[in-house]
Amino acid sequence: MAESGQFLIDGKPTPFRAGQTIMQAAAEAGHYIPHLCYRPEFPPHGSCKLCSVKANGRFTSACFEPVTEGMKVESETDEIQGYRKRVVQMLFAEGNHYCAFCEKSGNCQLQAVAYHLGMEDTHYAHQYPQRKLDASHPDAMIDHDRCILCELCVRASRDLDRKEVFGVAGRGLQARLVVNSPSGLLGDSNFALTDAAAHVCPVGAILPKRQAFTTPIGMRRYDKHDIGEESSLTPIADKGE
């Protein structure tokens, strides 16, 4: 196989190196593909489906699909952007997301990607799940209402922190984030605010305590720019919330 080559994103010739996924090659070329469960330091997960594209006419996820020479990738077509908006709306309808009084507002990738895709309502009937807040840990809390099951915390804790604090249980709409402690509470686990897992949550599900409004609303990350203007290459450590 050649070391590098060229493929097309929405008709635009884009270089790639052998072994890269569509997401990686697109990010290197400065081309944003919406995503929530993908971060460059982890192997692709493929659960949120926001990075769905058509590759040579077939739907797939940009985060795990390897690029091939001359591949035609459709990303910002009306069809695909429309589907992505529906996926974001599904996430909003499935959990309990109240941006108006969520302390993550402005720093939340779910909210930011919703703005990016021009979402104006949740479209689907709200499911209003009953989920309990876990405030047992002295330095952090889990608001399960906002969890979108991206499993970034699961992967960060397992692969970077070597702790395996988090897991997923249940199935279907009952799938839920669980904590690896006998009581199931974060306070009884060996989770620490210095863990990478404490800083990967793209939404307001895992939050450090006592820092809610250190940056005022209006001066937050996505108050200043659209999420699409960000590089998808930057690892967690350099992003800083």
Add this chain to the structure above:
Amino acid sequence: MPQSSSLERVLTRISARYRDEPYQLLQMLRAVQASYSHVPQSAMQFLARHLGVPLSQVQGVVEFYAFLHETPRGRYDVRFSDNITDQMLGSRGLCERLCQHLELTPGQPRADGKVTVDYTSCTGMSDQGPAALVNGLAVTRLDVGRIDEMADLIDAGIALEAWPRDWFAVRDHIRRSGPMLDLQMAPGAALEAAVARGASSTLAELARSGLRGRGGAGYLTAHKWRFCLEAPGMERFIVCNADEGEPGTFKDRVLLTRYADALFEGMALAGFVVGAREGFLYLRGEYEYLLPHLESVLERRREEGLLGGNLLGSRVGFDISIHLGAGAYICGEESALIESLEGKRGQARVRPPFPAIRGYADKPTVVNNVQTFIQAAQISAMGSAWFAEQGTEKSRGTVLLSISGDVARRGVYEYPFGVTVKEVLADCGAGAVQAIQIGGPSGHLIGAADFERRIAFEDLPTTGSLMVFDWSRDVVGVVQNFSRFFQHESCGFCTPCRVGTTVLRQLIDKVASGHASAADLDELEACGMVTRSLSHCGLGQTAPNPVLDGLKRFRPVLEAKLLGGTDGPGFDLDAELSEARKISDESLKEGQHG
């Protein structure tokens, strides 16, 4: 709750039986469930510590599989198969009758802890329903008499071993046989032919036959084997997918019963061709009753030198062990099946890499359906020409159909690929057919306009399930049953399937209850397209099929259910206002008193 020291002794014994191997977690949890009628929290904690796996993983597995429970089930655990074909034979009424006799609510154990009655996904007995599982064992041909007697047996505390044997009898119902079912193959014949021919010539013979996987996707078997053979690595595995979970399918059940020798021979053959020494049969939990039979065939084959360390007296070894599922349709997807074999939640992996390159234990792995292995063995013994004689250009050989529903003769039928739906319907005695579901819920719902079509990979592909609905049936009810099935079976990994299957189910329920508007039908279609297009695996990609086919081919039936015809409102004003009215009424009353 068992005493902790006795619990730990039991768990230690269970774990040791599975060599304290974390990959065997699901098998251990099944044993715990059988012993204590649930998996107590303390057992999860013990196993997590004992095996060195996170407690969250053990918890995740227990919550994933429908046959594992965190709270106690009754000592008698009765689950009625809830497939549409069971319902058409009166299963719902029988379940209610049993609940009345036993004075309990479905899904809730009776206060004395003696019995639980519940529903479960299709148990693979559509040809002899209404069916149920009692403590995991299949019970067939239920009727009012059996239900009444069952209630008495349970109340009297009679052990399952003393229940009438006939209730547990599973009939084969082979109605039409062809070259595949008719072939009498002596044990060892396929392997001997392969050894004589050599591994690479055997693979070439398989390629010439044109055999395609019988699990549904129709991938060329020889290609799959070749990918595995050529994948880098020292160790390889063979996996048989006997997780026949597609509602309405039961042909693998018959094959496992009657052709277990040929199946194991096919797996050993695959091992010989790709260089694997170990194979697994992943048997769906609903077929647990087949386990003693399958184990005895394995044991006999070891004695005959057709399995084990000295396959055919050579130094080549190949052996097979059986893993049981625990109630999860998704495990029929090959990568989810491998996760389950590894003792994990059955979630489909990111592909590529495909299992042939990275499968079980991340090693190259061949995963094939029961029928595919049997046919591979037959091809090795009889040659590719024998096999390719029948069928069409693109679909060689014969197809096994599991036919159920409104027909005179339910059972297994073998046809050459290319047979028309019409011919099949005539043979099985189907009259006044309104619709058929071919390939199960993940396949297609078709009406008379499509009965001239041919059953073949290039036209109407099928996993074998063929359910027939006559004009007395409500197509909306059929779509509703399948939509509920998919919602129940969605693993929850990816957004479009996790949420989409719920949205689809809620909307079709709204249609069925007569509260939907034309806009809801449009939304069904739109949501179906999102789910079909974006879902991670075959489950989500096919979950909207019943809804989308219903809209495409039976739209007038759905429209007839709309509130106020095709331009009525999408909501019930009185129902929406009822809560507010209740509150204001109460405050009015309070006002009058005050």
